[in-house]
Amino acid sequence: MTATTAETSTTRPGGPGAPAGPAAYHGKPGGARRVWLAVAGAALALVFLAPYIVMVLDSLRTSSDVKTTPPSLLPRVWQWSTYAQVLGDERFLNWLKTSLIISLGSTALVVVVAIPAAYMTSRHRFPGRGAFLFLVLVTQMFAPTSLVVGLYRQFFELNMVNTYAALILTNAAFNLAFAIWILHGFFSSIPVEVEEAAALDGASRLQTLRRVMLPLTLPGLVTATIFTFIAAWNEYVVALTLMIDDDKKPLTVGFRSYVTGYEQHWDQLFAASVIAVVPVVILFAVIEKHLVGGLTAGSVK
Structure with a gap:
């Protein structure tokens, strides 16, 4: 009996003679794994942040220090007046104004057009619905670079070269498909019964869309808005082709003026780039919660 008891205690899980499991080697279950995941996440974040860190440090160097070889990690001379010079430059303020006008105008136009288009295609089975959605998807396959000559010719015939409207229409056209598909x-995903309940309470179709459907699709609407804004904010090729006057160029095109064949203001270029990133970072911080919800929608039923 004693031998049997001893054998049982040896083989029983968790008994005095039980073989050492993973918890015995690693202490608290999952503790080491969490530590390694945190370290790996911090290292990956540092890799993505490295270009921005270098950009900030270079904005605090003198222009000659930026070109010095071999480069140093920290500035040899800290120059804090670069940001004041950039913000006091009327050209930079005009470029910033142009970027804001184009980005906000394109985003507003996309939202206004995408909401009814996505709502109608999701609720009504009309003839040609599939072809329409396919056509919308096909527009995503064309890069603005491949169409820039045709766009210039078209806006030249319409006398719209060197106008804000040309860039707003172009950016809205190239970002409309993404907004329609995500809102669709x-x-x-919203049950039809929700709209039927609103109709029984006396709400019209427009009131149902505005008061019931849009609040429920807020994560998708925010996602479409932020992606459209960033795409318009970062657009370069079309703006370079259509904008002629220096004071009407957006930031992406205006930055070229800091470094030319005759003068190189690397410190101002990096300082202006840091300032240009700030509005997008603030926008992300404000709507991060809704943005994550929109990107992960449908992953959990």
Whole structure:
């Protein structure tokens, strides 16, 4: 009996003679794994942040220090007046104004057009619905670079070269498909009974869309808005082709003026780039919660 008891205690899980498991080697279950995941996440974040760190440090160097070889990690001379010079430059303020006008105008136009288009395609089975959605998707396959000559010719015939409207229309056209598709998915996921209940309470179709459907699709709407804004904010090729006057150029095109064949203001270029990133970072910080919800929608039923 004693031998049997001893054998049982040896083989029983968790008994005095049980073989050492993973918890015995690693202490608290999952503790080491969490530490390694945190270290790996911090290292990956540092890799992505490295270009921005270098950009900030270079904005605090003198222009000659930026070109010095071999380069140093920290500035040899800290120059804090570069940001004041950039913000006091009327050219930079004009470029910033142009970027804001184009980005906000394109985003507003995309939202206004994408909401009814996505709502109708998700709720009504009209003839040609599939072809329309396919056509919308096909527009995403064309890069603005491949169409820039045709766009210039078209806007030249319409006398719209060197105008804000040309860039607003172009950016809105190239970002409309993404907004329609993501909002189409959100509208389709909402049960029809929700709209029927609103109709029984006396709400019209427009009131149902504004008071019921849009609040439910807020994550998708925010996602479409931020992606459209960033795409318009970063656009370069079309703006370089269509904008002629220096004071009407957006930031992406205006930055070229800091470094030319005759003068190189590397410190001002990096300082202006840091300032240009700030509005996007603030926008991300404000709507991060809704943005994550929109990107992960549909992953959990």
